[in-house]
Amino acid sequence: xxxxxxxxxxxxxxxxxxxxxxxxxxxxxxxxxxxxxxxxxxxxxxxxxxxxxxxxxxxxxxxxxxxxxxxxxxxxxxxxxxxxxxxxxxxxxxxxxxxxxxxxxxxxxxxxxxxxxxxxxxxxxxxxxxxxxxxxxxxxxxxxxxxxxxxxxxxxxxxxxxxxxxxxxxxxxxxxxxxxxxxxxxxxxxxxxxxxxxxxxxxxxxxxxxxxxxxxxxxxx
Numbered sequence: 222x223x224x225x226x227x228x229x230x231x232x233x234x235x236x237x238x239x240x241x242x243x244x245x246x247x248x249x250x251x252x253x254x255x256x257x258x259x260x261x262x263x264x265x266x267x268x269x270x271x272x273x274x275x276x277x278x279x280x281x282x283x284x285x286x287x288x289x290x291x292x293x294x295x296x297x298x299x300x301x302x303x304x305x306x307x308x309x310x311x312x313x314x315x316x317x318x319x320x321x322x323x324x325x326x327x328x329x330x331x332x333x334x335x336x337x338x339x340x341x342x343x344x345x346x347x348x349x350x351x352x353x354x355x356x357x358x359x360x361x362x363x364x365x366x367x368x369x370x371x372x373x374x375x376x377x378x379x380x381x382x383x384x385x386x387x388x389x390x391x392x393x394x395x396x397x398x399x400x401x402x403x404x405x406x407x408x409x410x411x412x413x414x415x416x417x418x419x420x421x422x423x424x425x426x427x428x429x430x431x432x433x434x435x436x437x438x439x440x441x442x
Contacts, residue, residue: 232351234275239356242268242390243332246360246383250367251325253315255308255375259301262379265360266296269386272353273393285393292389300382307375316372324370328363335359353394360387 245265252258273289276282317324339355364387367380 235272236352238268238272238275239352239390242272242386243356243359246363246387247325247328247332249379249383250328250363251321253321255311255313255315255373256305258315258376258379259304259308262304262382263297263301265383265386266292266301269390270297272390276393288389296382296386304375304378311373311375313373315376317370318372319370324366328366331362331366332359335362353390357387357391357394360384360390363387 242265245261245268248261249258249265252261270289270293273285273292277286277289315321319327335358336355339358361384364380364382364384367383368377371377371380
């Protein structure tokens with residue numbers, strides 16, 4: 222897609238929002254309370270939606286704007302509300318197989334690797350989304366790190382949503398958005414997945430008294 226010179230003012234806005242998107246992902250890793258992690262996840266989704274809206278304004282692609290509004294409603298509204306309600310009932314600190322400071326350092330290293338390797342593979346781009354691809358790769362790795370290292374099922378759901386946010390940003394960065402029907406389908410699948418995982422967390426708490434997935438090891442024969 223050929224972009225007009227008018228995208229240049231929007232580029233600064235996108236870079237700022239991409240920085241906010243990355244920062245909120247790092248906040249999810251470093252926060253000790255589950256409710257704080259969910260709040261950071263909500264801010265991450267808001268930054269993602271604002272990036273998509275800015276790109277839509279610069280490139281005059283209406284389907285990206287609709288996808289951004291859907292993401293704002295689902296990822297910054299419905300899903301965080303469900304996770305927040307569960308986190309308030311749990312009132313628990315984050316449990317991780319690595320300490321939070323060590324995890325933050327690992328994620329910092331993942332960010333550095335993402336930027337260096339993404340630019341080595343794809344080169345430097347000269348468009349409105351130049352900074353978004355390395356950021357999306359970095360947040361993808363951070364989401365995977367959260368899913369692997371967090372012991373509570375709720376935090377693993379947070380990592381899953383963060384991972385999907387990064388994939389959404391990568392799709393916008395590489396192709397200026399997937400077809401709207403595909404994006405809507407992905408959001409519906411994500412909502413269904415979060416609902417199923419929410420039921421799993423509830424049943425886990427009822428059976429074991431906590432939502433720590435490491436407790437499932439005791440079920441092995």
